[in-house]
Structure formats: C-alpha cells, structure tokens
Amino acid sequence: MNSKNLLEVTPKAHLLGLRFMVNRYKVSKVSGRSEASEERSTVKCLKDWSTWTMKKAKVITHYGFIPLVIIIGVNSEPKPTLSQLLTPF
Amino acid sequence: MASHIGVVPPPMTPAKGNEPKTAEKIDYLNLPCPIPYEEIHREALMSLKPELFEGMRFDFTKGLNQKFSLSHSVFMGPMEVPSQASETIKIPTAHYEFGANFLDPKLMLFGRILTDGRLNARVKCDLTDNLILKANSQLTSEPHMSHGMVNFDYKGKDFRIQFQLGNGALFGASYIQSVTPHLSLGSEVFWAGQHRKSGIGLAARYNTDKMVATGQVASTGMVALSYVQKVSEKVSLASDFMYNYMSRDVTASFGYDYVLRQCRLRGKIDSNGCTAAFLEERLNMGLNFILSAEIDHWKKDYKFGFGLTVGE
Numbered sequence: 001m002n003s004k005n006l007l008e009v010t011p012k013a014h015l016l017g018l019r020f021m022v023n024r025y026k027v028s029k030v031s032g033r034s035e036a037s038e039e040r041s042t043v044k045c046l047k048d049w050s051t052w053t054m055k056k057a058k059v060i061t062h063y064g065f066i067p068l069v070i071i072i073g074v075n076s077e078p079k080p081t082l083s084q085l086l087t088p089f
Numbered sequence: 090m091a092s093h094i095g096v097v098p099p100p101m102t103p104a105k106g107n108e109p110k111t112a113e114k115i116d117y118l119n120l121p122c123p124i125p126y127e128e129i130h131r132e133a134l135m136s137l138k139p140e141l142f143e144g145m146r147f148d149f150t151k152g153l154n155q156k157f158s159l160s161h162s163v164f165m166g167p168m169e170v171p172s173q174a175s176e177t178i179k180i181p182t183a184h185y186e187f188g189a190n191f192l193d194p195k196l197m198l199f200g201r202i203l204t205d206g207r208l209n210a211r212v213k214c215d216l217t218d219n220l221i222l223k224a225n226s227q228l229t230s231e232p233h234m235s236h237g238m239v240n241f242d243y244k245g246k247d248f249r250i251q252f253q254l255g256n257g258a259l260f261g262a263s264y265i266q267s268v269t270p271h272l273s274l275g276s277e278v279f280w281a282g283q284h285r286k287s288g289i290g291l292a293a294r295y296n297t298d299k300m301v302a303t304g305q306v307a308s309t310g311m312v313a314l315s316y317v318q319k320v321s322e323k324v325s326l327a328s329d330f331m332y333n334y335m336s337r338d339v340t341a342s343f344g345y346d347y348v349l350r351q352c353r354l355r356g357k358i359d360s361n362g363c364t365a366a367f368l369e370e371r372l373n374m375g376l377n378f379i380l381s382a383e384i385d386h387w388k389k390d391y392k393f394g395f396g397l398t399v400g401e
Contacts, residue, residue, distance in 0.1 A: 085159065088151065
C-alpha cells in the first residue's frame with residue numbers, strides 16, 4: 001500500500017519536480033537572456049561613456065594644459081607681472 | 090695638558106672614516122632605497138646616449154620666479170623619417186616650441202607645444218611622502234596618434250613598486266628591492282592590449298662609489314648589460330652591450346664622459362660603425378654652446394648640429 005502510494009506519488013512528484021525544473025529553466029532562460037543582454041548593454045554603455053570622457057579629456061588637456069601651467073605659475077609667489085611674461089629679458 | 094689630550098680617546102668621526110669598509114657589518118634591515126626601475130641604466134644612458142641632433146637648435150629659458158619658467162625653442166634642420174628602405178629619408182623641418190614649467194617640491198608641471206599642434210605634457214605630483222603620481226602624454230591633432238601614460242610609484246624603506254597605465258590598454262608593474270647595500274634586484278611585467286604583447290623582465294644593478302654594473306633581461310628577447318666606471322671626478326667611461334635573441338641583433342658601444350669646468354664632452358663608438366660626440370661648452374653664466382656630431386660610415390649618414398642654450 002505504501003509502496004503503491006509511493007509509486008503513485010513518486011512519478012507525480014517527479015513529474016511535478018521536472019515540470020518545476022523545466023519551468024524554472026524556461027523562466028531563468030528568458031530572464032537570463034534579458035539579464036545577459038542587459039549586462040551587455042550596460043557594458044556597452046560604460047564603454048561608450050568612457051570613450052566619450054577620454055575624448056573630451058584629450059581635447060581639454062590639449063588646449064588647456066599650457067594655460068593651466070601658466071595660471072598656476074602666475075599665481076605662485078613672488079607674482080610675476082604680465083610684462084615679465086611677454087618680454088624676452 | 091698635552092698628556093691629558095693624549096689620554097682622551099679620539100672623537101668618533103675620524104675613527105669611522107679610518108675603519109675599512111669590509112669590517113662594517115651589513116645591516117640588512119637598514120638598506121638604502123634603490124634607484125627606480127626605469128632608471129637602472131641611468132649612468133650608462135647619460136654617458137652613452139646624449140641628445141644628438143642635426144641642424145640648428147636655439148633654446149631660451151626665461152625664469153619668472155623660483156618655480157615658474159617659460160621656454161622658447163627654435164629648431165631648423167632635417168628630421169629623419171622612418172622608412173623601410175635602407176636609405177634614411179630626411180625631410181627639412183623647422184619648428185618653434187613654446188613651453189611652460191612649474192617646479193614645486195610637491196608638484197612639477199612641464200608642458201611643451203609645437204607649431205604643428207603637438208603637445209608634450211608631463212606631470213609629477215607627490216601625493217604623500219612615499220607615493221608619487223607621474224603622468225606623461227603626447228597629444229596630436231591627428232586621430233589615433235596620441236598616447237598617454239600614468240604611473241603610480243610607491244617608495245618603501247628599501248624597495249620601490251610602480252604601476253603603469255597607458256592608453257591602448259597598456260598595463261605595467263615593476264618592483265625593485267635592495268638586497269645588499271650595493272646590489273639591487275628588480276623585475277617588471279607589462280601587458281599591451283592593443284599590440285597583443287606581454288612580457289616579463291628582470292634586472293640587477295650593482296653599484297659602488299666607483300662603478301655601476303647593470304644587467305637586464307626581458308622576455309621580448311632583449312638582453313642589456315652595461316658597465317660604467319668612474320675613473321676620476323672628471324672622467325667616467327661607460328660600455329654597453331645589447332643583444333636581442335629573437336632578432337639576433339647585437340650592439341656594443343663604448344663611450345666616455347668628461348665633466349670639466351667649462352664644458353661637458355661625451356663621445357661614443359658603436360659596433361655598428363657609428364661614432365658620435367656631444368659637446369656642451371659654457372661660454373658664460375647661463376649661455377651654453379652645443380655641438381653634436383654623429384657619423385655612420387656604414388650607412389653613409391652624417392649628422393652635424395650646433396646650438397645655443399640661453400638661460401638655466
């Protein structure tokens with residue numbers, strides 16, 4: 001009797017379990033795909049953003065480095081005057 | 090009184106000076122800090138590789154105060170263009186370079202900009218007593234021709250660690266440690282993503298007051314050995330051997346470096362049949378006259394240059 005119940009129960013449970021697993025697999029596969037694509041898009045977003053910042057940083061450095069050094073230098077003690085900057089002696 | 094002086098033991102300092110060096114016990118916990126890894130060949134490079142140039146060069150450095158200076162530099166002469174053929178192609182160029190330098194104990198900014206828009210910038214910042222940040226970049230208007238590199242150096246008691254980050258996914262790290270008061274050993278690894286290259290290198294440096302011997306091996310196939318002997322205060326001799334076991338390229342060179350009161354003369358001769366000399370003559374305070382010559386009989390390439398440097 002027990003064994004019969006067991007036999008009856010087990011396949012059902014097994015089936016249920018399988019179905020559950022299948023369902024979980026399906027769900028995880030779908031969510032996994034969206035997760036993977038989400039991940040890929042965030043990585044792509046990050047890459048694009050970092051490329052954009054590097055490009056802007058390069059332009060800013062190219063145009064702004066020498067003026068930055070001059071500004072820092074002119075503000076250091078003792079302060080040189082503008083005429084001293086421009087004359088060759 | 091004379092007898093009293095005779096009885097009193099002599100003061101510490103002369104006794105230390107008389108003590109032979111070999112009798113001193115090496116204190117392994119108190120070793121000196123080693124030279125940074127990239128400067129391991131420093132003495133040999135200074136003697137054997139002066140900044141040779143061809144053409145006319147005029148540099149004017151105007152100091153505005155202790156820390157800040159501006160520099161103007163004019164260069165006229167043929168520039169070598171790298172070519173595949175054995176003949177070197179030289180294109181006459183002339184450019185003017187404007188530069189600004191700011192030197193502080195904690196911060197150093199160095200910028201140079203040329204007439205064709207190229208910027209050469211270097212930054213060195215002491216973040217703490219032991220941590221130094223260095224950045225170096227060459228920016229051009231052409232796309233994909235700019236590069237930049239950032240280094241973090243940590244100086245420990247008897248070791249140094251350096252991390253490097255460069256554009257084109259370049260990563261590098263190096264470590265150098267003092268093993269005895271005279272010997273330091275170091276190693277480096279680098280990974281270049283863009284060129285798909287990676288490598289590991291080892292280096293050793295042995296120096297005393299009179300000589301420096303260094304050796305470096307890298308997995309890119311380079312073996313470099315150098316030896317510099319300081320013959321006197323004014324004269325030092327250097328020799329250098331470079332061997333690439335991948336491309337079977339061997340170069341040996343021998344040079345001298347005379348540091349005299351009014352001038353500094355460096356000369357070298359190469360195993361490729363190339364002789365070079367570089368003279369910096371101090372005409373007056375702040376006025377230097379430079380002569381550079383490089384003769385390569387094999388390739389029939391003769392380079393002569395002269396220049397004047399005004400300012401410190």
